[in-house]
Amino acid sequence: MNEWDTPERHDLRASVAAFTRAEIVPNLAKWEDAGEVPRILHLAAARVGLLGIGFPESVGGQGGSIVDANLVTEAIIESGGSGGLIAALFTHGIATPHIVSSGDAHLIDTYVRPTLDGQLIGSLAVTEPSGGSDVAGILTTARRDGDDWIVNGAKTFITSGVRADFLTTAVRTGDPGHGGISLLVIDKDSPGLTVSRPLRKLGWHCSDTAELSFDDVRVPGHHIVGQVHSGFALIMEQFVSERLNLATQAHATASRATALAVAYAGTRHTFGRSLSQRQVIRHLLVDMARRTAAARALTRQAITYAAELAESSDAPDAEQRRKATLEAVFAKNTAVEAAERVVSDAVQIFGGMGYMRESEVERHYRDVRILGIGGGATEVLNDLAAKLMGL
Numbered sequence: 333m334n335e336w337d338t339p340e341r342h343d344l345r346a347s348v349a350a351f352t353r354a355e356i357v358p359n360l361a362k363w364e365d366a367g368e369v370p371r372i373l374h375l376a377a378a379r380v381g382l383l384g385i386g387f388p389e390s391v392g393g394q395g396g397s398i399v400d401a402n403l404v405t406e407a408i409i410e411s412g413g414s415g416g417l418i419a420a421l422f423t424h425g426i427a428t429p430h431i432v433s434s435g436d437a438h439l440i441d442t443y444v445r446p447t448l449d450g451q452l453i454g455s456l457a458v459t460e461p462s463g464g465s466d467v468a469g470i471l472t473t474a475r476r477d478g479d480d481w482i483v484n485g486a487k488t489f490i491t492s493g494v495r496a497d498f499l500t501t502a503v504r505t506g507d508p509g510h511g512g513i514s515l516l517v518i519d520k521d522s523p524g525l526t527v528s529r530p531l532r533k534l535g536w537h538c539s540d541t542a543e544l545s546f547d548d549v550r551v552p553g554h555h556i557v558g559q560v561h562s563g564f565a566l567i568m569e570q571f572v573s574e575r576l577n578l579a580t581q582a583h584a585t586a587s588r589a590t591a592l593a594v595a596y597a598g599t600r601h602t603f604g605r606s607l608s609q610r611q612v613i614r615h616l617l618v619d620m621a622r623r624t625a626a627a628r629a630l631t632r633q634a635i636t637y638a639a640e641l642a643e644s645s646d647a648p649d650a651e652q653r654r655k656a657t658l659e660a661v662f663a664k665n666t667a668v669e670a671a672e673r674v675v676s677d678a679v680q681i682f683g684g685m686g687y688m689r690e691s692e693v694e695r696h697y698r699d700v701r702i703l704g705i706g707g708g709a710t711e712v713l714n715d716l717a718a719k720l721m722g723l
Contacts, residue, residue, distance in 0.1 A: 454497065460485065
């Protein structure tokens, strides 16, 4: 037994799997066609305690650590869910941690608690048409006007931006560079804030994605998250958790694709024999399982280290932060590489059926492609790793 397989976490995995099979799997194809998941799913997930896992009870969560939060992701995907479903249902996982970290009681009571209760949907608005991974280059501005902020600019590729009730938004409140960025919580129905268009995507079809525009949007001054000009640090602080969850999505998708391929190879007969009786397929399945296991091990190692730092009574020092960031980068890039290869191999094993929309592996093939882009593109993370290694 290890900390990923305690009796409590075994029960958590079982309950998440049961919820997935009952509430998600029968409806997922319909939600894919609709381009979004319904708000009632958030309420249903909150009722069984899923939305607040990994969030402290003091802010309305169910408690638990980053290990528990990633176990939920694993269990949903391995039980027939999808990366797009995770992105849509758990978008608060990237929209609210900055608010929690700030300790602002008003913002926590107004936005975090109702979100964890399934009443609100939050979204993180960072990426802009002019650039994605270059967070320090944010161009959307917020200027003071009395007690308020006036926001102008545009955001794109915003997950849950169509359905969101509020946006945790990166804005420039100061000089160029990372030192001039702040975070504001902006109500979606604020005058001047519009969804320019919902975006159609290769994958993650059930996760709505928006292009947003801000035209003299007035935001109360107390909606600042943390201190003015502290936004870049807050965003970077949460990137480790986001990248680890994307790594978990990757290895869980690879695991699910491998399981589907093994089952199909055992029942699909060609030229008088099952596919699993053919050496080329048997070896391919072994290779898929090996890649998945390696990605899972590296990801869980990084998550365990992040959990240890979070649970320590001492604030992490510079070397610990460097190590946590580097391990998250290695985990994400390794898991993404494995998932892309494994899911492609699964489609190949399924043959023509793998190319059909009615086949689950087809959805995973489309969904997995975003993982090497979101949360820091693979190339950007490799360059970050080189810097962290002192190269």
